Amino acid sequence: MSALLEIQGATKAFRGLVAVSDVSLSVERGEVCSVIGPNGAGKTTLFNLISGVLRPTSGRIVFDGKDMGRVPSHRFAAHGIGRTFQNLALFKHATVVENLLVGCHTSLRSGVFAGAVFFGRARREEIAAREQVEEIVEFLEIEELREKVVGTLSYGQQKRVELGRALACRPKLLLLDEMVSGMNQEETEDIARFILDIRDDYGISVLMIEHNMRIVMDISDRVHVLHFGQKIAEGAPAEIGRDDTVAAAYLGPATAKHPRRLADANR
Amino acid sequence: MRSGHYKESVPSLIVLSDSTAVWVWGGILVLAMAMAPYFLNAYLLSFLVLILITGTGALGLHVLTGCTGLISLGHVGFLLLGAYAYAVPVAKFGAPPLIGFLSAGVVPALVSIVVGVPSLRLKGLYLAITTLAFAFIISHVVLSMSWLTNGARGLPVMRPELLGIDFESDARFAHLCLVVAVATLFAVLNIQRSRVGRAFVAVRDNDIAARTMGINLQAYKLRAFMTSAFISGIAGALFGIYLSFVSVEGFPFLMSIEALAILIVGGLGSTAGVVLGTVLIVLLPEVARIALGMLGPQAEMLFSTAAHELRTVLYGLVIILFLRFEPRGLVGVWRDVKRLWVNWPLRH
Numbered sequence: 108m109s110a111l112l113e114i115q116g117a118t119k120a121f122r123g124l125v126a127v128s129d130v131s132l133s134v135e136r137g138e139v140c141s142v143i144g145p146n147g148a149g150k151t152t153l154f155n156l157i158s159g160v161l162r163p164t165s166g167r168i169v170f171d172g173k174d175m176g177r178v179p180s181h182r183f184a185a186h187g188i189g190r191t192f193q194n195l196a197l198f199k200h201a202t203v204v205e206n207l208l209v210g211c212h213t214s215l216r217s218g219v220f221a222g223a224v225f226f227g228r229a230r231r232e233e234i235a236a237r238e239q240v241e242e243i244v245e246f247l248e249i250e251e252l253r254e255k256v257v258g259t260l261s262y263g264q265q266k267r268v269e270l271g272r273a274l275a276c277r278p279k280l281l282l283l284d285e286m287v288s289g290m291n292q293e294e295t296e297d298i299a300r301f302i303l304d305i306r307d308d309y310g311i312s313v314l315m316i317e318h319n320m321r322i323v324m325d326i327s328d329r330v331h332v333l334h335f336g337q338k339i340a341e342g343a344p345a346e347i348g349r350d351d352t353v354a355a356a357y358l359g360p361a362t363a364k365h366p367r368r369l370a371d372a373n374r
Numbered sequence: 375m376r377s378g379h380y381k382e383s384v385p386s387l388i389v390l391s392d393s394t395a396v397w398v399w400g401g402i403l404v405l406a407m408a409m410a411p412y413f414l415n416a417y418l419l420s421f422l423v424l425i426l427i428t429g430t431g432a433l434g435l436h437v438l439t440g441c442t443g444l445i446s447l448g449h450v451g452f453l454l455l456g457a458y459a460y461a462v463p464v465a466k467f468g469a470p471p472l473i474g475f476l477s478a479g480v481v482p483a484l485v486s487i488v489v490g491v492p493s494l495r496l497k498g499l500y501l502a503i504t505t506l507a508f509a510f511i512i513s514h515v516v517l518s519m520s521w522l523t524n525g526a527r528g529l530p531v532m533r534p535e536l537l538g539i540d541f542e543s544d545a546r547f548a549h550l551c552l553v554v555a556v557a558t559l560f561a562v563l564n565i566q567r568s569r570v571g572r573a574f575v576a577v578r579d580n581d582i583a584a585r586t587m588g589i590n591l592q593a594y595k596l597r598a599f600m601t602s603a604f605i606s607g608i609a610g611a612l613f614g615i616y617l618s619f620v621s622v623e624g625f626p627f628l629m630s631i632e633a634l635a636i637l638i639v640g641g642l643g644s645t646a647g648v649v650l651g652t653v654l655i656v657l658l659p660e661v662a663r664i665a666l667g668m669l670g671p672q673a674e675m676l677f678s679t680a681a682h683e684l685r686t687v688l689y690g691l692v693i694i695l696f697l698r699f700e701p702r703g704l705v706g707v708w709r710d711v712k713r714l715w716v717n718w719p720l721r722h
């Protein structure tokens with residue numbers, strides 16, 4: 108079978124600035140992949156292209172064998188792409204459960220009238236959605252946050268809710284944009300464990316942007332490195348750790364002779 | 375109680391309210407309103423009817439502005455359309471009132487697409503101005519189509535007979551308004567706890583994330599416009615019947631401001647707030663009149679000669695005061711009071 112996600116020569120230019128430049132990469136089914144690169148390297152822009160928030164200036168995004176070029180932005184979720192955002196994009200006046208239920212949107216059918224009557228099929232599908240949400244709540248260990256309004260939660264808790272919301276979309280590919288930034292050691296380890304469980308138990312492939320090298324090195328099968336919008340390296344975590352061009356990108360050419368420092372780059 | 379620690383059956387988690395007290399008090403309130411026509415004099419009864427009709431209309435605006443975050447000054451346009459969509463077939467062509475009510479919902483819903491589509495890309499002030507223009511265009515169109523609407527002369531409407539029940543008497547008409555208001559309240563609450571209502575809130579709170587979750591922004595904004603217009607149209611028809619005369623003058627632009635004031639005073643986005651806000655805003659001019667009356671006969675004279683202007687000032691004033699001092703609205707106050715009550719020493 109072909110790769111789950113295949114990006115072919117994707118370029119995104121904002122007026123003069125080329126944020127993503129001729130990037131090709133693929134994510135296989137069942138893989139946990141990382142995208143790393145210095146600030147402004149174009150990582151988030153790449154995610155925006157994959158999730159339909161932005162359209163590539165040129166190049167193709169092929170997902171699950173389908174060219175996404177003509178798929179409307181709001182249909183990306185139904186095709187199996189779920190994501191979280193770098194700077195929290197929750198529905199902050201709604202509760203945790205309501206946020207997760209929005210994630211179920213594409214698997215529900217009822218319209219305005221059926222919802223207003225809330226009887227029969229509409230009610231049954233709400234119960235089914237709520238069951239699914241309860242499962243995610245338990246999986247992410249956020250039982251005591253269920254009915255809390257999202258805006259009142261801590262940053263780490265909100266990140267977890269966003270992960271849950273993305274899971275509620277039942278994606279085939281999960282895009283995580285700097286999931287653990289601003290989290291402490293313990294929270295980071297929880298997230299690492301969740302990511303591995305998501306892959307192993309739910310069979311969801313994961314592509315994550317991370318600055319935290321520990322988690323990148325520990326849990327990814329493959330790492331892609333972006334620098335000034337271009338992909339400069341790809342390989343297993345250990346190879347990337349030894350790569351001179353990568354170290355140069357992070358630390359400047361002078362320190363490239365000490366590539367082992369890469370792991371400490373963001374400490 | 376909902377709590378994270380006890381596992382409950384899922385159907386019990388999606389009920390409208392899991393509090394027996396809410397259901398009991400709600401039932402008592404509805405029962406009291408159903409009995410009220412037999413105890414209140416005509417003057418006081420008119421306030422009850424006004425609260426019910428205005429509240430129904432405000433629920434319509436709530437769907438659009440409170441839930442979906444699309445600010446609209448075009449509310450009065452939908453009320454007016456609903457009133458004429460009822461009056462024209464019923465009073466002019468003798469259609470059954472049930473058809474009139476159906477048309478009072480459907481016609482504004484269809485027309486809302488006309489204002490909804492150009493509004494899809496607009497936000498905030500621009501949307502407010504577009505919908506404002508819409509309200510004035512509607513009244514202009516109604517006036518110019520006098521072959522259908524009788525123009526400035528308006529259309530007299532009678533109290534209806536529906537499903538074999540005559541709603542001619544004041545008490546019966548109050549009952550009709552009560553049924554419509556309660557049904558609308560339940561419909562709106564149900565929408566809010568189902569897929570479409572959550573999509574509305576998602577569009578309001580974060581449109582990019584909403585789209586990433588699979589929500590078609592344009593489609594849902596249009597749905598919000600149509601739902602809002604449908605409900606407002608029904609309220610407009612009831613208001614026309616209440617006035618027993620449908621004319622452009624009976625629906626001043628102030629009604630748009632009144633509905634916005636209700637949402638802000640109640641607490642934007644809260645359905646309970648719509649109920650509280652409606653009661654306060656409908657009664658406010660009367661309370662002000664009584665207060666002015668205490669200042670002497672001249673002050674009360676002022677009220678009868680400049681009632682419309684005074685209402686304008688009052689609504690503006692409460693909007694500013696609430697935005698400045700209690701942006702969460704009356705529901706915010708209510709929650710504080712409840713918390714205080716629960717946490718009172720030795721109470722638990």
Ligand SMILES: Nc1ncnc2c1ncn2[C@@H]1O[C@H](COP(=O)(O)OP(=O)(O)OP(=O)(O)O)[C@@H](O)[C@H]1O
Nearest residue numbers: 121124126144145146147148149150151152153193
């Ligand atoms: N919508 C936009 N309009 C214009 N420029 C943009 C836009 N989005 C991103 N950029 C620019 O594109 C470049 C890449 O940004 P991007 O957010 O993709 O970087 P990043 O790798 O995610 O960085 P970070 O690690 O800081 O999150 C930056 O120079 C940024 O200013």
Ligand SMILES: [Mg+2]
Nearest residue numbers: 150151152193
């Ligand atoms: Mg980024």
